[in-house]
Amino acid sequence: MAEDTGGVKDAGQWITAAKASYTVLIDDKHLVTRLYNLVNVPTSVWINEQGRIVRPPEVAFIDDRFKNFTGMNASVYVNAVKDWAAKGDKSAYVMSEEQLRRKVGPADPNIMMAAAEFGLGEQLYKSGHQSEAIPHFKEAQRLNPQSWNYKRQAWALSDAKRDYGTTFKDEVDKIGGSKVYYTPPDLPGVKKE
16 A cells, blocks of 8 residues: 555556556555554554454565665565464464554554644645645654654655755664664564674
């Protein structure tokens, strides 16, 4: 699923270039980001046939094309997904209710308010009020500083250096580079190289 405020206009060229043999959804309202507090891409959430989350949002690469950038070997994650597909809830990679509670934690009002601020910024942007949208995008980033999705999308919709005083590259460099930017999934055998 592409998370792009610009919808097909922004995501379509990438979907076409990928020559996907599956349906690709475009979430131009960032509804999935808000529902699951997705903070980066690519992200995966495992949901079983009963609609229960069995693994919370986590970085998920399907191949090693970005290994030099991320420092992660994708095969461990892909093998975990295959194990889950074969064994269902008996897979060693499915988290217990207690593990999920510890991993996800209680609902954070700042994260909910950040989603509302980001949504308001998106609505203003889409209705032609870009300059009025920027304070709401900034507030969403302040309330949920872990959300690279909010940062990346806001900066893509404006002149990031002028409007935010920074760029995506500046911020990634500030935290120590791309290998710090992606937190590896909490799976046995997954580590950064």
